Structures are given as structure tokens and as C-alpha cells.
Amino acid sequence: MDQNCDSLSEYVLIHYRWVFVCLFLLPLSFLYDLWLYFRNWVVFQLISAPKQHDNKVKFVQKQIRDWVANGKKTQMCTARPGWQTVCFRVPRYKNTMRNIKVNLVDILEVDTTRKIVRVEPLVTMGQLTATLNPLGWTIPVLPEIDDLTVGGLVMGTGIESSSHKYGLFQHICVSYELVLSDGSLVKCSKNENPELFYSIPWSYGTLGFLTAVEIRLIPAKRYVKLTYKPLKGGDNIAKEFTTASSNLNNEFVEGLAYSEDEAVLMTGVQTNDVEVNKLNEIGKWYKPWFFIHVRDMLKRNEDVVEYIPLRDYYHRHTRSIFWELQDIIPFGNNFLFRIFFGWMMPPKISLLKLTQTEAIKKLYENNHVLQDMLVPIETFKDSIKLFRDTFNVYPLWLCPFNLPNNPGMLRAKDSQETLYVDIGLYGVPREKSFKPKESMRKIEKYVTDVQGFQMLYADTYMTREEFRKMFDHTLYDKLRTKLECKEAFPEVYDKVSRAARS
């Protein structure tokens, strides 16, 4: 037994988690997805969602007006259960605040003339690709975890390998509709209520309840022509990655670093033409996990081109939950397992979360890092080195993004459009000096100093003052006063800090 287990049952639950996951969670996840698929397909075909939308919004308004009438006793949050959210922890405030039911789960309209898709906030990324791609459309930034919701990505943030071109998820959104703390419904966009429009991203539901979002559409082609470029040497990796990220002819840019000196750079463009001998349908259940497939490129030591079906590309990290599933189902990439059970993979993150025990939580807390740090691209090399010295976690997810100089929580460095890179650290730190809290505080300080940002699905150990230094609250504070949010919603910090989550 080890330090994280107090009893034999805990030991079994940690080290044999896969038994439970394979026997119960995988079939359950499969059935759950099948039901969602069927339900959403029927709703989309019947076009019933737009007719019901107004009534559903009225119900949100009614709940808020009741809250006002009852004397605004406690602050409000959405009623979405904490275990369903794509985040390691469960928000504590869901138990104490008034839960507002925002049961808005459908795609409302695909307007190919205006090139806009109008969706409700609980629409997921899996639902969007499944619906839009067969129609020949897609959204410019499609964060790859199937269960991420539009509401969560707007109120938090979303990033993908096309972000160097199109920005973060908020930058592809054209308008938001919200119910405010007095129960009124407002729409905002760049031209209509612009201050509200720019304050919504990263506000974590603390300015109002989102009820609909209009997102830009771009034409979808059938494949992504992906070039894998194995790279050696820290300087070379930084140089090649920066060059590829600045080249807007690349529609997709992503890097996976396997050590300080070894990485694979992937650049891609959409295409309808395919060289059949280079077709790789990586989404098929029997295919190797994507990060393993990419790692194998290092051995080949030459550029490799593949054609990947667009939807398979988008969900390339889904089947192995990046590389997190190797800790939960260690033999998940075994050929036989893939052949016989791969079609049920992955277990749903929400169900994993719902069934994780305290001992597993403790284990992750002490021996695991789950963080995304967004830093200006010119600090790429220094940041990688610092993260290596502090955590020594590999693979690293490297994703460039463009940050326009808009008002709001994220202010671009040097008040102009700036290229950033998201460095994703997911895994068990091998650095001996790693201490969960101290190491993170050190990194958070570094990231603030270089004018970077932390993604807030992750644990943040910053104090309120440090948090305000990292994120510009000027416009946010103004809007909170103007919209009388104080009694209605907590501040962002009180929703995302370590103390607010269990």
C-alpha cells in the first residue's frame, strides 16, 4: 500500500480503478452517449428546439424574478451539477447558492447565408461537430473534448489548434443573449451593448445567465492534411513552433513535446482531396491513441503527411483524454483491448468524476498536475525550461493562439494583437522537488510576471490580489456595479479559487 491509501479497499479502488471503469463506466458511457445522440438527432430533425426556446428562456426569467421577489436571499449559479463540468473539482457553491435551471441544450439554427450557428449554452462540442460537419460547415475553433459546452467555453475559455488564426472561443462568438440579475433579457455584440459583450468571457456566470450564443461558421472540408515534423533541440523546437504559429496558411498548429529536446510539430490544412495511401482514420476504435501515434513519428525522423477525416482530427485527443486515460486504464492502448472494447472508449469524464473516491482525489492532488498556462510566445523557451525544472511532466500540449487587443479580462501584452502559446501540463510530475501548492504558486507568479494567464478550469492557488493582477478587472467591476450583480452573483475569484472547489 502507499501513502495515499488508508485501507485495503482504498488501495484496490486506486490501483484497480480500471476494473470498475471497464465493467461499469464504459458500457454506461456508451449507452448515455447513444441516448444523447438519438435524442439530439430527433430534436434537430423535428426542428422543435427553436419553438421551445422562448418558453425555456421565460422559465429562466421567472426563476430570477422569484428570487428578487423573495428578497434576494442567496447568490445564484446554474443548476448544472458539479460532476458534469469538465474540470477536476466540484464547485462547493452549488450546494449553498440558489440553483437556476438553465435547461437549454439544443442547436437552434444553422444559417448558412449569414454564416452563423445559433445555439443554446448546453450544446456540446460533440453535438456541434456531429450536426455541422455533415452539412459542410464547422466553427473556426472547436475545442476537442466532446462534452465541453458552449456556455462553459464562453464563460470560461476555449482553445484549439486553429486558435493562432481565429483566437480563443470568445473571439468566434458574434453575440450573446443573457438574462440579467433583474430578470431582463438582453442581447450583446460588438455593436450592441459592447461593454457587456467584452465582459462576458472569463466572467464564469457572474454577470448573468447565458441563454443563446451566435457563433461564426466556416465551410468544412472532408479531411485535414496533417504534416508531422519531428523536432530535436530546445532552440529548434521554439524556433519552428513560432514560425509555424505565425504562418496563417496553416489552419491548424499543434505541438506535443515528449522531453525538453524532443517534440513533434503538427501543421494542417483542410482539404477535400485525399491521397488514399496516406489516409488515416484515427477516430476508428481500433486505432492507437493519438499521442502514441505522434510519438512514433520521432523515430521516423522525417516529415510525414497524413489525411485525417475532419471529425476524427477534431476529436483526436478524445479517446485517450489527452494522455490521462493511461493512468486509469493502463492497457487501454493494447491492440486486443482496442479491437474488443475500443468502440466503448472513452469513459465519460462526468461519470469518472462522479465515481471518483476521496483517495483518488488525494492521489491526484499530491501526485498529479492538471494545468494550462497561456504565455506570450516569445517566452516559449524560458517557460518550457521553468516548467521542466518545476514539474518534469511529459508529454506537454503546445497550442498557439492569437490574442486581439479587446477590452475585458484578458489584455494582450503591449496593447496590440499578440501571439501566445498554451502550455498544457497533464500528468505525474517526475521532478523530486515538486510540491503541489508551492510549485504552483511559483509558476502562477512567473506567468503573471510575463503577462500570461492561467486557465481557470484548473486549481488556482493565487490570492484575490494576485488574481486581480493576472486578470484585468476594470471593465468587469464597472459592469458588475452597473448591472447590480453584487447580491446576485459572487465574483469570479469566489467561483474558481481552490477554496471554492472541493
Ligand SMILES: Cc1cc2nc3c(=O)[nH]c(=O)nc-3n(C[C@H](O)[C@H](O)[C@H](O)COP(=O)(O)OP(=O)(O)OC[C@H]3O[C@@H](n4cnc5c(N)ncnc54)[C@H](O)[C@@H]3O)c2cc1C
Ligand atoms: C444530431 C446529433 C447530436 C449529437 N449530440 C451529441 C451530444 O449531445 N453529446 C455527444 O457527446 N455526442 C453527440 N453526438 C455525437 C455522437 O453521439 C457520437 O459522436 C457518436 O459516437 C458518433 O458515432 P459515429 O462514429 O457513428 O459518428 P460519425 O459521424 O459517423 O463519425 C465520423 C467519424 O468521427 C469519428 N468520431 C465520432 N465521434 C468521435 C469521438 N467522440 N471521438 C473520436 N472520434 C469520433 C468516428 O470514428 C468516425 O470516424 C451527436 C450526434 C448527432 C448526429
Ligand SMILES: NC(=O)C1=CN([C@@H]2O[C@H](COP(=O)(O)OP(=O)(O)OC[C@H]3O[C@@H](n4cnc5c(N)ncnc54)[C@H](OP(=O)(O)O)[C@@H]3O)[C@@H](O)[C@H]2O)C=CC1
Ligand atoms: N480545449 C479547451 O479549450 C478546454 C477548455 N476547458 C475549460 O472547461 C470549462 C468548460 O467546461 P464545461 O463543463 O463546458 O462548463 P462548466 O459547467 O464548467 O461552466 C464553466 C463556467 O461557466 C458558467 N456557465 C456555464 N453555462 C452558463 C450559463 N448558461 N449562464 C451563466 N453561466 C454559465 C458556469 O457557471 P456555474 O458555476 O454557475 O454553473 C461556470 O462558472 C471552461 O472553463 C474551459 O476553459 C477544459 C478543457 C479543455
Ligand SMILES: CC(C)=CCC[C@@H](C)[C@H]1CC[C@@]2(C)C3=C(CC[C@]12C)[C@@]1(C)CC[C@H](O)C(C)(C)[C@@H]1CC3
Ligand atoms: C486547454 C485544454 C486542451 C485543456 C485540456 C484539459 C484536460 C486534459 C483536463 C480537463 C478536465 C480534466 C482536468 C479531468 C481529468 C483529466 C484532465 C482533464 C481531462 C480527469 C479525467 C483525471 C482523473 C480524475 O479522477 C477525474 C475523473 C476527476 C478528472 C476529470 C477532469
